Amino acid sequence: MVNLITKIKDLELKNPVMTASGTSGFAEELNDFYDVSLLGAVLLKGITLHNRDGNLYPRMAETASGMLNAVGLQNKGVDYFIKHIYPRIKDYDTNLIANVNGSTVEDYIEVTEKINELPNISAIELNISCPNVKEGGMAFGISCPSAIAVTHEVRKVCSKTLIVKLSPNVTDIAEIAKAVEGQGADSVSLVNTFLGMAIDAEKRIPLLSTVTGGLSGPAIKPIALRMVWQVYNAVKIPVIGMGGIMNATDAIEFMLAGASAVQVGTAIFKDPFIPVQIVDGIENYLERHKLNSVSEIVGALQI
Amino acid sequence: MSKKEVRDFLIIENRPLNNSNFFIKLKSNENLPDLFPGQFVNIDIPEQNEVFLRRPFSIFEVDYNDNTISLIVKILGKGSKKLTEIGIGKTLNLVLPLGKGFTLPEKSDKVLLVGGGSGMAPMLFLAKKSGLLKGQVHLLIGARAHSDHIVLNEYAEYGHFFYATDDGTFGEKGYVTQHSVFKHSLSDYTKVYACGPLGMMKAVAAEAKSQNIFCEVSLENLMACGFGVCLCCIEPTTKGNLCVCTEGPVFNVNDLKW
Ligand SMILES: Cc1cc2nc3c(=O)[nH]c(=O)nc-3n(C[C@H](O)[C@H](O)[C@H](O)COP(=O)(O)OP(=O)(O)OC[C@H]3O[C@@H](n4cnc5c(N)ncnc54)[C@H](O)[C@@H]3O)c2cc1C
Ligand SMILES: Cc1cc2nc3c(=O)[nH]c(=O)nc-3n(C[C@H](O)[C@H](O)[C@H](O)COP(=O)(O)O)c2cc1C
Ligand code: FES
Numbered sequence: 001m002v003n004l005i006t007k008i009k010d011l012e013l014k015n016p017v018m019t020a021s022g023t024s025g026f027a028e029e030l031n032d033f034y035d036v037s038l039l040g041a042v043l044l045k046g047i048t049l050h051n052r053d054g055n056l057y058p059r060m061a062e063t064a065s066g067m068l069n070a071v072g073l074q075n076k077g078v079d080y081f082i083k084h085i086y087p088r089i090k091d092y093d094t095n096l097i098a099n100v101n102g103s104t105v106e107d108y109i110e111v112t113e114k115i116n117e118l119p120n121i122s123a124i125e126l127n128i129s130c131p132n133v134k135e136g137g138m139a140f141g142i143s144c145p146s147a148i149a150v151t152h153e154v155r156k157v158c159s160k161t162l163i164v165k166l167s168p169n170v171t172d173i174a175e176i177a178k179a180v181e182g183q184g185a186d187s188v189s190l191v192n193t194f195l196g197m198a199i200d201a202e203k204r205i206p207l208l209s210t211v212t213g214g215l216s217g218p219a220i221k222p223i224a225l226r227m228v229w230q231v232y233n234a235v236k237i238p239v240i241g242m243g244g245i246m247n248a249t250d251a252i253e254f255m256l257a258g259a260s261a262v263q264v265g266t267a268i269f270k271d272p273f274i275p276v277q278i279v280d281g282i283e284n285y286l287e288r289h290k291l292n293s294v295s296e297i298v299g300a301l302q303i
Numbered sequence: 304m305s306k307k308e309v310r311d312f313l314i315i316e317n318r319p320l321n322n323s324n325f326f327i328k329l330k331s332n333e334n335l336p337d338l339f340p341g342q343f344v345n346i347d348i349p350e351q352n353e354v355f356l357r358r359p360f361s362i363f364e365v366d367y368n369d370n371t372i373s374l375i376v377k378i379l380g381k382g383s384k385k386l387t388e389i390g391i392g393k394t395l396n397l398v399l400p401l402g403k404g405f406t407l408p409e410k411s412d413k414v415l416l417v418g419g420g421s422g423m424a425p426m427l428f429l430a431k432k433s434g435l436l437k438g439q440v441h442l443l444i445g446a447r448a449h450s451d452h453i454v455l456n457e458y459a460e461y462g463h464f465f466y467a468t469d470d471g472t473f474g475e476k477g478y479v480t481q482h483s484v485f486k487h488s489l490s491d492y493t494k495v496y497a498c499g500p501l502g503m504m505k506a507v508a509a510e511a512k513s514q515n516i517f518c519e520v521s522l523e524n525l526m527a528c529g530f531g532v533c534l535c536c537i538e539p540t541t542k543g544n545l546c547v548c549t550e551g552p553v554f555n556v557n558d559l560k561w
Contacts, residue, residue, distance in 0.1 A: 025532040029549075032307045032530070045534075053544050060527050060535035062356050067527060071534045074544060217355060269356060269528040270347070272398070273309055 002286040003293040004279070006040060006261050008238045009186035011123050011161040013040035013095055013261060015279045016294055017251065020242050020265030021046055021099035021125060021165075022071065026085050027092055033272045037093035038279060043263060044081075046099045046127055047115070049107045051077040055132060061198040061207035066217025066244070067266060068196050070210040072132040073101055078111045086118055095122035097163070103136035105150050113157045123160050126151065126185075129167030129192035131214045138192075141167035144179040151183035163240060166190040166231070168220075173227045174234035181235045189240035189263065190231060191224045217266040218244040225257050232258020232299055246274065248281020255282075258299040307401070307530060308336070311394050312372070317387065320375065320453045324421055325387040328364075328373040329395060338365045338372065339404030340429035341521055341553040345529035347396040351385040357398065358382040359526050359548075361498070363424035364431075375453065377421035401529050402552050405519050408433050408494055415492040416462070417479050417507050419445040419499030423453055425521055426498055430461040437462055441492070443484055445503060449473035480506040490514055497521075508556035518556045522547050 004015035019030065021043040027036050036042055054074025061068045075081070089096060098115045102108035108126065115121055128141035128150055140146045151164055164180040166173055168191035177188045193214025198207040206212075224243025232239050241259030244266070245251050251262045267274040286294060312329035320326050345357040364373040378384050389395070405425070408414050414433065418426035423444060430440050440462030446452045449472035458464075466474025467482045475482050480503070489495070489510060497507040498521040511518035524547040527533040531549035538547050540558045545551065 022534075023528075023532055029531045033309070045532075054534065054537065057537055057539075058525055058535075059537065060525055060533070062354075064353070065355060067356065069527070069533065069535060074534050074537065266527075269533055271309055271396075272307075272528075272530065272532075 002283055004283060006294060008261060009161050015040040016261035017275050017279045018043055018261060018263045019268060019275050020263035023265040023268045027089050027096065030272055034276060038276050039094050040261060041095035041097050043097045043099055043125060045075055046073045046101045047075055047078050047081050047111060048073055048101045049078055049111050056209035058207060058209055063198055064219060066215055066219035068198055068208060068213040068215050070132050070208045070213035073130060078114050082114060090120035096120060097123045097125050099125045099127050101127045101130060105153050108150050108154050109157055112154050116158055116160060123163055124158055125163040125165050125189060126154055127165045129165050131193055131195045138167050138169060142170050144176060147176050148179050148183055151180045151185055155184040161186045163187040163189050165192055167192050168227055169195050174230045177231040177235050181237050185237060187238045187240055188231060191227055191243045194220055218246055220244045221250065225253060228254055228259050229257040248278045248285060251278045251282060252285055252297060255297045256301045260298050309398050311396050314389055314391050314393050314395060317389060317391060322450060323378050324453055325376045326373060327376055328371055331370045335367055335370050336400050338362050338400050340432050341404030341425050342400050342402050343552060345398040345401055348382045348385050351381060354382040356527055357529060359529055361425040363428055375421045375424040398529055402548055405429050405496055405553050408435055412493045413439045413491060414494045416442045417497040419503050422499030427458050429496060441484060443479050443482055445479035479503060480510060492516060505561050508561055512556055519553050520556055521552045522554060
């Protein structure tokens with residue numbers, strides 16, 4: 001038996017495979033297919049202070065080896081989550097991680113304070129990288145001063161493991177990672193989606209109502225992998241890697257590049273079982289390579 | 304609610320119904336879950352690198368004895384085209400059962416089912432499953448021309464069929480909403496159901512609404528996941544932005560902001 005237990009600061013995961021925020025709902029939808037306790041963690045859909053209807057339809061466009069989305073953080077707000085959704089999901093035997101969003105620093109603080117009270121939420125992922133909202137979101141994640149400001153304030157009110165989710169839409173992602181590490185982030189997760197766009201040439205119209213949206217899926221994997229490698233070499237805190245992971249080999253590549261754990265996003269749309277298959281695939285890889293623990297492959301890239 | 308699953312099916316039939324629609328029959332080697340008219344499956348398109356996401360299709364027929372389901376697939380783009388080209392004996396991977404079906408009629412209902420093209424699939428499934436006498440079920444089918452119509456004689460026992468074509472080559476000339484059955488006797492029906500092009504459904508809905516007749520339509524919004532996690536398929540409703548894949552694809556027209 002190989003040891004798949006993974007630690008992100010004080011947070012212990014039974015395996016290093018998580019689902020990515022916005023691609024696994026509130027865990028219930030996946031639990032319709034299989035027992036979510038098979039997963040290391042489920043990242044919940046992005047939560048904001050107030051109800052958000054999200055962007056207009058169409059919000060999705062298929063692209064080469066991936067897709068663009070412009071969902072825009074549709075959710076019913078943190079109070080609704082606490083009252084109606086949390087009670088239904090709190091007893092799943094996996095780590096539930098809340099993805100916290102805001103238009104202002106005050107929003108982020110208020111949502112974090114409320115989520116921090118929930119005993120069965122294991123950690124908070126601070127999303128400073130959503131490209132699909134007009135105010136806040138990615139704006140916080142693309143400059144060091146604003147990333148520092150929001151992480152600094154949220155850290156004060158967050159007693160849970162604090163993961164900061166980074167935007168790839170920057171010149172130097174390692175610099176932002178170091179900046180949030182300096183403010184007490186326990187971990188960084190990357191990458192969120194890349195800003196992109198798609199056009200219907202015949203109709204001469206954009207395919208998304210918002211014109212631009214976030215690119216995800218295998219199309220972004222090589223860039224995401226490079227960014228995980230750069231961040232791993234720049235910070236001491238654990239790195240959570242994602243971006244186009246479709247199978248166990250992809251996941252292992254991210255871990256070799258330095259990710260302590262991985263998140264699986266768009267692949268779930270293709271097949272909701274992929275995260276579970278990745279857990280098995282990692283176990284199989286470790287056995288084949290005669291390794292005892294998954295931690296042995298983290299950053300084990302030989303150069 | 305039955306659990307959702309990802310399952311391989313064998314293609315046992317794949318043949319054209321007319322120049323743009325295909326009939327595809329799939330067989331599973333395990334028992335099928337309960338499937339209802341209006342529900343759909345999400346299909347992984349094999350051997351086609353340009354298609355990344357699955358493609359949703361309504362369930363047309365189900366046979367629990369031999370564990371088969373069939374679909375009517377209209378060739379629209381690369382994914383649907385590929386589906387119609389895959390040979391018998393090949394495997395297709397499906398996610399099912401997805402979505403909520405139509406409100407089944409009650410014994411006393413007289414229903415009008417309005418369909419166009421591949422939108423006939425859930426209408427015929429509903430006609431069969433309704434449990435109503437033939438006289439209580441009217442099907443009004445529209446198409447551009449005679450050659451675009453799908454005529455399935457084996458369904459004659461489930462209801463009375465009326466046809467409309469834009470060019471008048473089959474049935475009455477004009478849109479379904481201009482057909483005499485629709486124009487003059489809509490008030491005879493207690494429930495109206497529609498599936499087909501958006502413009503057709505909107506026209507049907509508007510009239511049913513104005514006459515206060517129960518009306519449900521099946522929407523075909525673009526989908527990424529099909530099971531409620533991505534929030535890409537939303538439709539604005541009186542209850543907010545709802546996922547077509549989980550709260551629909553069937554909606555009562557009174558809930559839609561049309
Ligand atoms: C719940 C549901 C049930 C459906 N049932 C059936 C069915 O029984 N039979 C059937 O033939 N089709 C059905 N459809 C539609 C079918 O899913 C699409 O035709 C198919 O996904 C098109 O894929 P493609 O790769 O061939 O087209 P693509 O190459 O992806 O697209 C070709 C063009 O069509 C447009 N397009 C693609 N999908 C849609 C869509 N859903 N709505 C509007 N425009 C679209 C694209 O934007 C593009 O311009 C259903 C859709 C849904 C959501
Ligand atoms: C439809 C969709 C919705 C998303 N919503 C969120 C969200 O609410 N919060 C967030 O931090 N990331 C969100 N993301 C980004 C993913 O969590 C992930 O960072 C990104 O998709 C890259 O991983 P992937 O290629 O495996 O999908 C979303 C992605 C998609 C495709
Ligand atoms: S298609 Fe993903 S939520 Fe409906």
